[in-house]
Structure formats: structure tokens, C-alpha cells
Amino acid sequence: xxxxxxxxxxxxxxxxxxxxxxxxxxxxxxxxxxxxxxxxxxxxxxxxxxxxxxxxxxxxxxxxxxxxxxxxxxxxxxxxxxxxxxxxxxxxxxxxxxxxxxxxxxxxxxxxxxxxxxxxxxxxxxxxxxxxxxxxxxxxxxxxxxxxxxxxxxxxxxxxxxxxxxxxxxxxxxxxxxxxxxxxxxxxxxxxxxxxxxxxxxxxxxxxxxxxxxxxxxxxxxxxxxxxxxxxxxxxxxxxxxxxx
Amino acid sequence: xxxxxxxxxxxxxxxxxxxxxxxxxxxxxxxxxxxxxxxxxxxxxxxxxxxxxxxxxxxxxxxxxxxxxxxxxxxxxxxxxxxxxxxxxxxxxxxxxxxxxxxxxxxxxxxxxxxxxxxxxxxxxxxxxxxxxxxxxxxxxxxxxxxxxxxxxxxxxxxxxxxxxxxxxxxxxxxxxxxxxxxxxxxxxxxxxxxxxxxxxxxxxxxxxxxxxxxxxxxxxx
Numbered sequence: 001x002x003x004x005x006x007x008x009x010x011x012x013x014x015x016x017x018x019x020x021x022x023x024x025x026x027x028x029x030x031x032x033x034x035x036x037x038x039x040x041x042x043x044x045x046x047x048x049x050x051x052x053x054x055x056x057x058x059x060x061x062x063x064x065x066x067x068x069x070x071x072x073x074x075x076x077x078x079x080x081x082x083x084x085x086x087x088x089x090x091x092x093x094x095x096x097x098x099x100x101x102x103x104x105x106x107x108x109x110x111x112x113x114x115x116x117x118x119x120x121x122x123x124x125x126x127x128x129x130x131x132x133x134x135x136x137x138x139x140x141x142x143x144x145x146x147x148x149x150x151x152x153x154x155x156x157x158x159x160x161x162x163x164x165x166x167x168x169x170x171x172x173x174x175x176x177x178x179x180x181x182x183x184x185x186x187x188x189x190x191x192x193x194x195x196x197x198x199x200x201x202x203x204x205x206x207x208x209x210x211x212x213x214x215x216x217x218x219x220x221x222x223x224x225x226x227x228x229x230x231x232x233x234x235x236x237x238x239x240x241x242x243x244x245x
Numbered sequence: 246x247x248x249x250x251x252x253x254x255x256x257x258x259x260x261x262x263x264x265x266x267x268x269x270x271x272x273x274x275x276x277x278x279x280x281x282x283x284x285x286x287x288x289x290x291x292x293x294x295x296x297x298x299x300x301x302x303x304x305x306x307x308x309x310x311x312x313x314x315x316x317x318x319x320x321x322x323x324x325x326x327x328x329x330x331x332x333x334x335x336x337x338x339x340x341x342x343x344x345x346x347x348x349x350x351x352x353x354x355x356x357x358x359x360x361x362x363x364x365x366x367x368x369x370x371x372x373x374x375x376x377x378x379x380x381x382x383x384x385x386x387x388x389x390x391x392x393x394x395x396x397x398x399x400x401x402x403x404x405x406x407x408x409x410x411x412x413x414x415x416x417x418x419x420x421x422x423x424x425x426x427x428x429x430x431x432x433x434x435x436x437x438x439x440x441x442x443x444x445x446x447x448x449x450x451x452x453x454x455x456x457x458x459x460x461x462x463x464x465x466x467x
Binding site: 051053076077079080081082083084086088089090091092093094103104107108152153156 | 365367368370371373374375376377378381385386389390393
């Protein structure tokens with residue numbers, strides 16, 4: 001049975017460099033999948049293809065909830081249902097925190113302003129920054145900004161959340177607060193695909209861990225399988241290098 | 246005091262002041278209409294130049310480059326003196342506004358383009374990832390940020406348009422400069438010209454100062 005996110009033969013090149021060599025992947029509704037691997041392995045490219053921030057080869061297939069991900073009318077609908085959190089937050093600096101969260105629900109879901117505001121305040125409280133609602137993003141710490149970014153994505157009530165190295169740009173003392181918010185999200189029915197270098201998070205929260213290298217999925221399995229009994233040499237080398245420091 | 250009688254002759258200035266004021270009114274009309282038309286057309290042109298299909302984009306670039314290369318005075322004279330030969334007869338006012346707007350649109354387009362291109366990629370990606378359509382992405386996210394960046398260069402361009410309105414006097418438009426030269430001829434004294442120069446200064450100097458202030462302020466932020 002095809003998954004909620006269904007990826008077949010996903011290929012992507014940047015010029016002469018092949019970033020993805022025909023990825024096959026199915027993710028079930030509500031599943032939490034962590035993607036790990038060395039930098040340049042294609043992890044970020046993989047999740048950026050799912051909402052078409054990157055174009056992919058014409059003979060590749062991605063569907064989300066049965067809708068093909070391709071240019072055209074349906075794309076905005078797919079994107080509205082697929083939230084994304086970026087490494088560099090990408091909050092809108094000219095809007096207050098509250099307005100950042102309200103914008104898309106009002107413009108895309110056509111929510112009345114009052115309702116959008118209520119939803120936004122609720123979400124901001126949920127990620128622990130209710131008091132910062134009327135500040136501009138530039139006044140917030142990195143960890144707070146990333147939590148706003150998560151709230152902004154959640155305000156669209158997405159079926160899928162994509163996290164593209166959400167803690168890589170944060171000072172170490174702020175990583176925990178963002179991971180806590182992500183943990184609280186897992187198991188709520190949202191399908192999560194998380195590209196991360198946080199092995200502790202992956203082990204604790206993921207239903208499935210995927211190890212990528214050189215634009216291919218090298219190995220995938222439960223956290224216990226990947227972290228405790230990796231089958232592939234490359235997985236062992238990577239985990240050895242990452243975990244022994 | 247010879248020099249005062251010649252250049253700052255008060256009786257002459259007082260006598261010709263109403264004439265200068267009527268010229269100023271025309272100058273302001275030409276300037277403001279051309280600036281507004283140039284802003285609207287320039288923004289549209291910038292968006293075409295950045296996002297339209299290939300051949301439209303090429304046309305926009307061609308237009309921008311041509312209009313930035315042609316001397317304004319030449320363009321104005323072509324519009325006023327050459328176009329009637331093909332049946333297009335514009336009044337002096339419309340000729341001046343057309344020439345100024347056509348050129349201002351080209352400069353404004355380049356200013357807007359630079360502003361939009363200065364917005365980080367992540368802002369576009371975040372908008373798209375949220376499902377915002379092109380219109381909302383531009384109107385709610387990209388343009389508000391871009392416009393902040395381009396306010397100083399846009400103001401600079403407005404100053405240039407205002408100054409260039411003086412060229413309208415060559416197509417017999419009774420603008421500030423034209424009225425001043427006429428007043429000079431009537432009173433056989435150049436004081437009205439000095440008066441006109443002072444009026445131009447009084448209007449444009451504050452704008453020039455404002456640009457410096459804006460540039461300093463935005464310079465500090467970034």
C-alpha cells in the first residue's frame with residue numbers, strides 16, 4: 001500500500017552533480033521519520049522535493065495524500081497541507097510574531113482575522129512564547145524564533161511537517177527547547193519528516209530512522225536497528241564518527 | 246550695490262512672483278504625475294523583468310536599457326516634434342509627462358529589481374512552503390521588505406524627475422523655468438531666473454537632505 005507520502009524513483013541533479021539517485025520511500029500517516037547522514041548526502045534535497053522547493057526529474061513521482069506534487073493548480077493546496085521548518089527560521093522580519101503566524105491562515109485558508117489571531121495566540125502559548133506575540137522576530141533569540149517558525153507552520157493545520165535541520169543554526173543551549181516542542185508534536189497524528197544531526201532526538205522520538213549517503217538511502221529501520229545493530233559499513237562509520245565525540 | 250540690482254532686484258521679483266508661482270504649479274503637476282506614473286509602471290516593469298516568460302522578460306530589459314541610454318531631452322523632442330508626423334499629437338504637458346514617465350519607469354524598475362533581489366531566498370521559500378500564491382507572496386512578504394530597502398534610491402529618482410521637469414520649457418510648457426525666462430525678458434532683468442533657481446532649491450534641498458537621513462538610518466539597521 002502506498003504511504004501518505006509516496007516517493008518513487010526520486011532523482012535530482014544540480015548541473016552535473018547528482019544529489020539524489022532514485023529514492024523510493026513511503027511514509028505512513030502519523031509516522032515520525034528522522035533522516036540522518038553526512039552533509040551533502042541529499043537529506044535536505046529529499047525533503048525540499050516533497051513541497052517542490054526543488055524541482056525533480058520528470059520520471060520521478062511524489063504524491064502527498066494521493067495528490068501528485070508538481071507545478072500547477074494543486075501545488076498550493078499540497079504546500080498548504082505540508083508545513084516546513086527551516087534551518088535559518090525564515091520568519092518574516094517586517095511582521096510581528098503574531099502576524100507571522102496569522103498570515104497564511106488568513107490568506108490561504110481564508111480564516112477571519114479574529115479566528116486567525118485566536119489560533120495564533122494559542123499556538124504561541126503551546127510553543128512557550130505567548131508573551132512575545134507582539135514583538136518583531138529580530139528581538140527574539142534563535143530558539144524562540146525557531147519555535148515561532150514551528151507555530152507558523154502549525155497554524156495551517158498541516159498533515160505533514162518537514163523539518164530541515166531545525167536546530168543546526170542554534171546556539172547549543174537553545175537546541176533543547178526546540179527539540180522539546182518537536183517531541184510534543186510527535187504522536188499527535190502529524191506526519192513528521194525530520195532531517196537532523198540530533199541522534200538523541202532521533203533515537204527517542206522516531207518511529208523509523210533513515211540513513212542517507214551519496215544521494216541514496218543506505219539503510220532504514222527502527223532507531224534500535226539503526227543505532228544499535230547497523231547492517232551497513234557506511235552507517236557504522238558515520239555513527240562511529242558522530243557518536244564518539 | 247550693482248549686484249543686488251542685477252540679480253536680486255526686489256521690485257522686479259515682487260512684480261514677477263505671481264508668474265513664477267504659476268510656473269511652479271505647472272512644474273509640480275508635471276513632476277508629481279510623472280513620478281507616480283513612473284512608480285507604477287516601474288514596479289510592473291520590474292516584476293516582468295524578473296518573473297515573466299522569456300520573451301516578455303527580454304522586451305522589458307530592452308525597454309529599460311534603451312530608456313536609460315537615451316538623453317531625456319532627445320526623447321522629449323522626438324515625442325513633441327517628431328510624433329506629429331505620424332499623427333500622434335500630444336500637448337506640451339502630456340509630452341513632458343510622457344517623456345519623464347517613460348524614463349523614470351526604467352530607472353524605477355531597476356531600483357525595484359535590486360530591492361527584490363536583495364530579499365533573502367529563504368523569504369520566498371518560507372512563503373511558498375506556507376502555500377501563499379504569487380500575489381500574496383509578493384504583496385504581503387517580499388514587496389514590503391523590498392520597498393523599505395529602495396526608499397532612499399526611489400527618493401533620489403524622484404528628485405531627478407523633479408529637476409528634469411525643467412526640460413519641459415523647451416516644448417513651450419509654461420513651467421517654472423519657462424515663466425522665469427519670460428519674466429526676465431519682460432523686465433530686462435535676470436532676477437526672476439535667480440528667483441526660479443531659489444524656488445527649485447527650496448523644494449529639492451529638503452528632499453536631498455531627507456535621502457541622506459534615510460540612507461544613514463537604513464545604513465545603521467543593516
